[in-house]
Amino acid sequence: MLRSARAPYxxxxxxxxxxxxxVAVGCLMPAQTTxxxxxxxAVKSPLAGTLIAFVIGAAFLALLALVSGARLLxxxxxxxxxxxxxxxxxVSITLVIVIFPHVGAxxxxxxxxxxxxxxxxxxxxxxxxxxxxxxxxWQRGFGAVLVGVGTVVAVxxxxxxxxxxxxxxxxxxxxxxxxxxxxxxxxxxAIAKAQAASAAxxxxxxxxxxxxxxxxxxxxxxxxxxxxxxxVLAVRQFPTRVESVPWWAWFGGVVGAGFVLGMAxxxxxxxxxxxxxxALVGQIIGSFAIDQFGWFxxxxxxxxxxxxGGVLLVGAGAALFQLF
Numbered sequence: 001m002l003r004s005a006r007a008p009y010x011x012x013x014x015x016x017x018x019x020x021x022x023v024a025v026g027c028l029m030p031a032q033t034t035x036x037x038x039x040x041x042a043v044k045s046p047l048a049g050t051l052i053a054f055v056i057g058a059a060f061l062a063l064l065a066l067v068s069g070a071r072l073l074x075x076x077x078x079x080x081x082x083x084x085x086x087x088x089x090x091v092s093i094t095l096v097i098v099i100f101p102h103v104g105a106x107x108x109x110x111x112x113x114x115x116x117x118x119x120x121x122x123x124x125x126x127x128x129x130x131x132x133x134x135x136x137x138w139q140r141g142f143g144a145v146l147v148g149v150g151t152v153v154a155v156x157x158x159x160x161x162x163x164x165x166x167x168x169x170x171x172x173x174x175x176x177x178x179x180x181x182x183x184x185x186x187x188x189x190a191i192a193k194a195q196a197a198s199a200a201x202x203x204x205x206x207x208x209x210x211x212x213x214x215x216x217x218x219x220x221x222x223x224x225x226x227x228x229x230x231x232v233l234a235v236r237q238f239p240t241r242v243e244s245v246p247w248w249a250w251f252g253g254v255v256g257a258g259f260v261l262g263m264a265x266x267x268x269x270x271x272x273x274x275x276x277x278x279a280l281v282g283q284i285i286g287s288f289a290i291d292q293f294g295w296f297x298x299x300x301x302x303x304x305x306x307x308x309g310g311v312l313l314v315g316a317g318a319a320l321f322q323l324f
Contacts, residue, residue: 023278024262024282027283028282030286032255034100034105034290035252037100049097053252056254057221057253065218070214072222085184086221089219090228092181099170106303111174116179117147117317119178139321146313150316150317154313266279
């Protein structure tokens with residue numbers, strides 16, 4: 001009887017570890033953006049800097065696939081649109097890297113949340129990209145409103161960053177990056193389901209596994225590296241000079257791959273809504289720390305109480321949206 005009475009307590013303690021992991025994984029996103037931006041400055045080309053990160057990230061994921069025996073490509077006969085996730089991921093990540101020097105780490109996190117929320121409402125409501133259809137509820141609608149209000153509060157009283165005026169175009173690009181990222185996430189989910197269905201047809205488990213999420217992550221980085229290479233060659237934005245950079249500047253791609261794979265573990269463990277919400281908390285914590293202390297050679301930007309309140313509203317809105 002005593003063991004039975006203590007079982008729920010043990011389970012709650014066990015779930016604490018994935019929640020802590022989710023916070024840590026969320027911190028990887030602003031760190032990746034800052035590191036990639038640093039590499040872009042070092043090679044005097046944001047495109048070339050992003051290309052370096054994508055090549056290293058793709059090589060890291062290919063090595064993981066080799067070790068784990070995972071497939072790198074979607075199953076034969078998969079819909080054509082599954083292949084564009086890599087292109088969308090490239091565009092989204094590149095936009096984030098481009099806007100970071102103009103708006104700072106905190107806005108780089110919260111602006112895409114607006115785009116993700118708007119897009120997720122449409123994807124969930126209509127069941128696009130083979131996603132599970134979820135009807136609109138008042139909680140989700142109110143959560144979306146809080147995200148919008150919180151974003152306005154966070155950025156309304158901030159006209160400059162690092163000595164430069166913050167243009168509306170950079171904030172709009174941040175929202176667009178979130179829209180693109182939400183579509184890519186839906187495509188990645190469809191790829192993972194296709195991988196799981198293929199595994200089930202061969203007699204193994206039908207549940208998404210760590211191996212099934214390597215494929216969409218590799219497509220993001222592999223196809224992204226090819227797209228970026230073409231862009232670098234087309235616009236002739238080659239590195240003009242490679243400065244001496246810290247060793248960590250070469251690991252932006254690995255950090256980004258760690259975020260993708262971390263979420264692959266957390267979504268089936270905690271559930272999609274809880275995993276995304278807790279990871280957002282980690283993103284906010286990481287972005288505050290980077291802005292406040294200037295980590296990874298980022299420009300320092302003191303976090304005000306008004307901005308903190310706005311970001312908390314964004315977090316509360318995202319929680320309502322994801323959990324209901």
